[in-house]
Amino acid sequence: MQGSNVAPRTSAAGNGLKLVLAWGFVGIPLLWGVIQTLANALKAFR
Amino acid sequence: MVLSFAPACRIARQAQNSSPVIRVFEQDGAGNTGRVRGHMAGFSFLRRESTVAVPSYSRWLIPPAALCVHLCIGQAYAFSVFNLPMTRLIGITQAAPQDWTLTELGWIFSLAIFFLGASAAVFGRWVEEGGPRRAMFTAALCWAGGFLVSALGVYLHWLWVVYLGYGVIGGIGLGIGYISPVSTLIRWFPDRPGMATGMAIMGFGGGAFIASPLSVWLMSLFSTPTHVGVAETFIVMGVVYLCFMMVGAAIVRVPPPEWAPIGAGAPARATRLITTRNVYVYDALKTPQFWLIWWVLCLNVTAGIGVLGQASAMSQEMFRGRITAVAASGLVGLFSLFNMAGRFFWSSTSDYIGRKNTYFVFFALGTLLYAMVPYAGAIRSVGLFVLCYALIFSMYGGGFATVPAYLRDMFGTRYVGAIHGLLLTAWSMAGIFGPVLVNYIREYNLSRGVAPAQAYNITMYVMAGLLVIGFICNALIRPVRQRYYMPGGEGELEAGELEVEGAAALGRR
Numbered sequence: 001m002q003g004s005n006v007a008p009r010t011s012a013a014g015n016g017l018k019l020v021l022a023w024g025f026v027g028i029p030l031l032w033g034v035i036q037t038l039a040n041a042l043k044a045f046r
Numbered sequence: 047m048v049l050s051f052a053p054a055c056r057i058a059r060q061a062q063n064s065s066p067v068i069r070v071f072e073q074d075g076a077g078n079t080g081r082v083r084g085h086m087a088g089f090s091f092l093r094r095e096s097t098v099a100v101p102s103y104s105r106w107l108i109p110p111a112a113l114c115v116h117l118c119i120g121q122a123y124a125f126s127v128f129n130l131p132m133t134r135l136i137g138i139t140q141a142a143p144q145d146w147t148l149t150e151l152g153w154i155f156s157l158a159i160f161f162l163g164a165s166a167a168v169f170g171r172w173v174e175e176g177g178p179r180r181a182m183f184t185a186a187l188c189w190a191g192g193f194l195v196s197a198l199g200v201y202l203h204w205l206w207v208v209y210l211g212y213g214v215i216g217g218i219g220l221g222i223g224y225i226s227p228v229s230t231l232i233r234w235f236p237d238r239p240g241m242a243t244g245m246a247i248m249g250f251g252g253g254a255f256i257a258s259p260l261s262v263w264l265m266s267l268f269s270t271p272t273h274v275g276v277a278e279t280f281i282v283m284g285v286v287y288l289c290f291m292m293v294g295a296a297i298v299r300v301p302p303p304e305w306a307p308i309g310a311g312a313p314a315r316a317t318r319l320i321t322t323r324n325v326y327v328y329d330a331l332k333t334p335q336f337w338l339i340w341w342v343l344c345l346n347v348t349a350g351i352g353v354l355g356q357a358s359a360m361s362q363e364m365f366r367g368r369i370t371a372v373a374a375s376g377l378v379g380l381f382s383l384f385n386m387a388g389r390f391f392w393s394s395t396s397d398y399i400g401r402k403n404t405y406f407v408f409f410a411l412g413t414l415l416y417a418m419v420p421y422a423g424a425i426r427s428v429g430l431f432v433l434c435y436a437l438i439f440s441m442y443g444g445g446f447a448t449v450p451a452y453l454r455d456m457f458g459t460r461y462v463g464a465i466h467g468l469l470l471t472a473w474s475m476a477g478i479f480g481p482v483l484v485n486y487i488r489e490y491n492l493s494r495g496v497a498p499a500q501a502y503n504i505t506m507y508v509m510a511g512l513l514v515i516g517f518i519c520n521a522l523i524r525p526v527r528q529r530y531y532m533p534g535g536e537g538e539l540e541a542g543e544l545e546v547e548g549a550a551a552l553g554r555r
Binding site for chain 1: 102111117249252254257258376377380382383386
């Protein structure tokens with residue numbers, strides 16, 4: 001029984017890692033761009 | 047290798063030929079071999095059949111795949127950062143007589159937007175039937191290729207090559223890339239189609255935030271006292287975008303037959319069925335619903351795009367002495383953030399209140415806000431002006447992001463990407479109407495002696511009037527007649543599609 005749970009657990013962990021990598025891949029540049037824009041906007045108001 | 051990518055195909059190697067040629071034979075459900083597809087087996091990994099997800103695949107990988115494409119093609123909104131540097135490619139510090147003018151350069155963006163709409167309309171069915179990976183792959187080649195060809199044009203100082211590169215080739219990449227993930231997202235998120243497409247289309251709005259500082263940084267990196275560095279920037283951006291978009295093409299998958307999200311259901315307040323069948327792409331053009339939605343999008347975008355390009359000048363002229371040029375540029379950045387956030391917020395909201403209701407909010411609230419802008423100018427309230435504009439831009443973006451789900455509600459999932467492609471001609475049209483309307487009315491007012499601070503008042507009322515027409519168009523949208531649906535099984539819901547129930551009163555079918 002224990003052995004049969006290993007595959008789904010590994011699969012879930014693998015999926016989790018893929019999700020983190022995929023979202024990080026698009027999220028980090030987007031966040032960087034948003035921060036740059038916000039910083040420029042705030043600079044303009046000072 | 048080929049077999050592993052093409053399980054539905056039988057591969058035959060022509061042994062007698064000295065150079066081995068691989069032919070792909072299509073099989074029908076009974077295993078009968080069909081016609082030869084050609085010598086494209088090497089590209090079989092691009093085919094829809096090769097992108098069917100395994101059971102353990104998470105549907106939450108689809109939005110990042112879509113974002114990989116949309117974040118890249120969203121660079122189009124930031125193309126203006128190249129305009130000034132490209133006017134001094136020869137003069138370097140200032141424009142020389144042989145340098146390109148801003149008017150000539152303005153055509154690059156206009157061509158790209160025109161080819162976005164045209165290619166989305168022309169290639170929509172091809173995208174839909176070939177699957178998302180082939181479309182993303184093609185979009186990546188066109189988009190990156192457009193940059194590389196443009197780099198050559200800049201290097202040789204041949205403007206027509208830049209028109210061809212960024213405007214035509216890149217524009218085709220824009221159109222194919224824009225619609226490529228739409229139907230895939232809707233199939234994976236039948237319970238939240240608005241949110242799913244909103245995430246991708248938010249990326250199109252957000253792409254400029256990345257591209258703008260990146261372009262400026264790259265140009266500063268490559269510029270020398272004798273060189274502006276635009277060509278090198280184009281090359282680097284083309285290569286980066288190619289890699290980024292290819293990641294999206296690699297991770298995208300279509301749901302397997304019979305797939306449905308586990309435990310997912312319609313939003314809590316949903317009560318009524320929206321669609322059960324599909325309309326063929328070209329039959330959708332025969333329905334009044336398509337053209338009403340076309341006008342709904344066109345009017346919403348016309349109003350938004352018209353003031354988008356004038357936001358900086360308008361704020362400075364309406365609040366002379368209070369909003370400087372630098373502050374105005376900051377305001378434009380802030381409005382762009384609302385444009386991006388609105389894409390996700392409003393499309394996600396539409397899953398709860400219904401598409402029709404969402405557009406009713408856009409048109410009713412938008413009319414009120416446009417009409418309030420002159421009042422904000424009259425009482426010199428910068429805060430009210432900023433609030434009005436922030437909401438207007440959020441709804442401008444929201445209009446783009448909510449429309450794919452609206453089409454899905456009306457015409458089903460099967461050809462929604464292709465129908466969306468046809469609908470994007472409304473965007474191309476609005477891209478011409480909006481700015482022309484705003485500029486023409488302003489010039490007319492100034493020529494009649496109206497003070498610059500009040501020159502935009504009539505523009506705002508005209509835009510409010512356009513939104514009233516949009517409200518009426520939206521109100522006229524009714525369920526699609528039975529005769530337009532695809533016959534038999536073709537018209538039924540596809541595997542993986544839930545009967546999503548829509549929302550209250552006006553949003554119902």
